[in-house]
Amino acid sequence: xxxxxxxxxxxxxxxxxxxxxxxxxxxxxxxxxxxxxxxxxxxxxxxxxxxxxxxxxxxxxxxxxxxxxxxxxxxxxxxxxxxxxxxxxxxxxxxxxxxxxxxxxxxxxxxxxxxxxxxxxxxxxxxxxxxxxxxxxxxxxxxxxxxxxxxxxxxxxxxxxxxxxxxxxxxxxxxxxxxxxxxxxxxxxxxxxxxxxxxxxxxxxxxxxxxxxxxxxxxxxxxxxxxxxxxxxxxxxxxxxxxxxxxxxxxxxxxxxxxxxxxxxxxxxxxxxxxxxxxxxxxxxxxxxxxxxxxxxxxxxxxxxxxxxxxxxxxxxxxxxxxxxxxxxxxxxxxxxxxxxxxxxxxxxxxxxxxxxxxxxxxxxxxxxxxxxxxxxxxxxxxxxxxxxxxxxxxxxx
Amino acid sequence: xxxxxxxxxxxxxxxxxxxxxxxxxxxxxxxxxxxxxxxxxxxxxxxxxxxxxxxxxxxxxxxxxxxxxxxxxxxxxxxxxxxxxxxxxxxxxxxxxxxxxxxxxxxxxxxxxxxxxxxxxxxxxxxxxxxxxxxxxxxxxxxxxxxxxxxxxxxxxxxxxxxxxxxxx
Numbered sequence: 098x099x100x101x102x103x104x105x106x107x108x109x110x111x112x113x114x115x116x117x118x119x120x121x122x123x124x125x126x127x128x129x130x131x132x133x134x135x136x137x138x139x140x141x142x143x144x145x146x147x148x149x150x151x152x153x154x155x156x157x158x159x160x161x162x163x164x165x166x167x168x169x170x171x172x173x174x175x176x177x178x179x180x181x182x183x184x185x186x187x188x189x190x191x192x193x194x195x196x197x198x199x200x201x202x203x204x205x206x207x208x209x210x211x212x213x214x215x216x217x218x219x220x221x222x223x224x225x226x227x228x229x230x231x232x233x234x235x236x237x238x239x240x241x242x243x244x245x246x247x248x249x250x251x252x253x254x255x256x257x258x259x260x261x262x263x264x265x266x267x268x269x270x271x272x273x274x275x276x277x278x279x280x281x282x283x284x285x286x287x288x289x290x291x292x293x294x295x296x297x298x299x300x301x302x303x304x305x306x307x308x309x310x311x312x313x314x315x316x317x318x319x320x321x322x323x324x325x326x327x328x329x330x331x332x333x334x335x336x337x338x339x340x341x342x343x344x345x346x347x348x349x350x351x352x353x354x355x356x357x358x359x360x361x362x363x364x365x366x367x368x369x370x371x372x373x374x375x376x377x378x379x380x381x382x383x384x385x386x387x388x389x390x391x392x393x394x395x396x397x398x399x400x401x402x403x404x405x406x407x408x409x410x411x412x413x414x415x416x417x418x419x420x421x422x423x424x425x426x427x428x429x430x431x432x433x434x435x436x437x438x439x440x441x442x443x444x445x446x447x448x449x450x451x452x453x454x455x456x457x458x459x460x461x462x463x464x465x466x467x468x469x470x471x472x473x474x475x476x477x478x479x480x481x482x483x484x485x486x487x488x489x490x491x492x493x494x495x
Numbered sequence: 496x497x498x499x500x501x502x503x504x505x506x507x508x509x510x511x512x513x514x515x516x517x518x519x520x521x522x523x524x525x526x527x528x529x530x531x532x533x534x535x536x537x538x539x540x541x542x543x544x545x546x547x548x549x550x551x552x553x554x555x556x557x558x559x560x561x562x563x564x565x566x567x568x569x570x571x572x573x574x575x576x577x578x579x580x581x582x583x584x585x586x587x588x589x590x591x592x593x594x595x596x597x598x599x600x601x602x603x604x605x606x607x608x609x610x611x612x613x614x615x616x617x618x619x620x621x622x623x624x625x626x627x628x629x630x631x632x633x634x635x636x637x638x639x640x641x642x643x644x645x646x647x648x649x650x651x652x653x654x655x656x657x658x659x660x661x662x663x664x
Contacts, residue, residue, distance in 0.1 A: 124498060199528065230625060234551040241559025245531060248566055252524060264570075267563065274559070291625070 203250035221390035262341025266332030277319035366401025510536035
């Protein structure tokens with residue numbers, strides 16, 4: 098087993114050998130090496146996070162026909178480091194009568210809920226934190242901690258805008274968790290496992306976005322809502338709530354929320370790639386080297402992140418009643434219907450050859466989506482007639 | 496003492512400490528947040544018992560849904576968020592008595608069980624508790640009837656909630 102085929106295990110064995118050579122207990126050395134591995138992953142993620150700030154600012158600048166950061170370093174690459182120094186040396190304010198422990202714990206929990214997700218991300222076939230057999234549910238569990246962080250931040254700040262922002266964000270997250278959880282079940286139906294690596298392995302001939310394009314789309318919408326990004330960023334609502342739940346945070350505490358959001362978006366791009374676009378698979382290239390597999394996953398995650406940014410910077414913010422109506426009257430029933438259709442078609446088509454299975458699944462998705470859109474169209478037409486009807490007759494009287 | 500026992504003791508102390516804080520915290524939101532940490536500690540204990548699925552479901556259901564609902568209910572029903580009520584009511588001695596009796600009874604019962612002092616055997620490799628659980632829930636020989644009855648109960652609760660909230664025009 099060489100370093101290039103399984104770098105993590107080789108490095109871990111080497112380190113453990115050194116530690117035990119110093120006379121350390123074998124169990125203790127194992128725990129220490131695992132701890133160092135987690136620390137390394139977190140450090141890499143935080144460095145990636147710094148560059149995500151630069152990427153986000155560059156991309157939004159392009160969408161808004163600007164140049165973005167371009168003064169500090171080549172292409173403005175050093176800009177985020179300057180920002181970090183600024184954030185660290187800023188005054189660390191705490192509002193009067195704030196609930197200090199809750200207020201200070203919220204940004205940490207918010208960042209933690211994102212970092213903890215990487216425990217189940219398979220970077221390469223042999224490189225992953227833990228091969229959890231319920232990896233898919235773990236995603237939702239980490240989201241629950243993120244919701245809690247926002248409630249704590251909104252409540253602990255002792256500020257009514259923060260409170261309203263926190264309420265709104267939690268309403269969004271709790272609502273969109275349902276279609277997201279339902280759509281997470283679709284890769285589970287196809288692969289027969291909740292293990293992330295097994296889900297990627299099951300996408301061998303056909304990635305799941307071919308089998309369930311509608312599922313991939315609903316997952317993306319729910320993910321954007323879970324992230325609290327536009328068009329679902331009504332928790333920030335700067336025109337009415339100033340900045341929402343993070344209004345009272347200054348310096349690095351605000352930076353934790355901001356960096357956490359960016360890393361969260363990148364992470365969900367990664368999960369979108371893993372669940373529906375084959376993760377680290379790319380025409381057998383992932384077999385060549387684990388480093389190549391990581392590169393493929395990062396590129397796919399970046400593409401997913403780019404789609405999330407694309408949506409954010411081209412859509413307007415929707416109101417909370419529109420958001421709730423969209424989720425509860427359209428997205429959730431559609432997600433349930435799609436799950437039923439997928440499970441039924443899976444049972445019917447499983448003896449069929451692969452091409453027929455893929456074609457049947459794809460068509461079932463298209464038909465489900467089409468029926469849902471037709472129902473939504475007729476419902477909105479009725480609603481529009483109900484609202485616009487009286488005005489039209491009033492005009493006729495004139 | 497093995498590493499697992501040390502972790503268990505730390506987590507158990509954390510759960511008990513948080514549990515005490517739930518009932519003694521003066522602020523209701525603080526009590527709810529301590530409840531979250533208690534439930535999280537219980538999830539860690541499940542994970543120590545190799546019950547990954549139950550551990551994750553504990554976090555999803557109890558922290559993600561029930562605790563958040565508690566916090567919402569407290570926030571929406573209290574006019575002043577920082578109020579602090581009395582921590583005890585007149586039945587405190589009865590509660591303490593029942594808790595002590597349950598503890599003594601459990602210890603008494605478990606002492607007769609052979610696994611009380613032994614260490615648990617490792618799970619065989621390839622053992623899939625989730626698929627066994629899933630099959631048990633839908634198998635007629637196992638738990639399909641309680642499972643369906645619980646589903647009907649939840650559906651009835653859902654219909655009832657919609658009926659209560661429905662605005663008659």
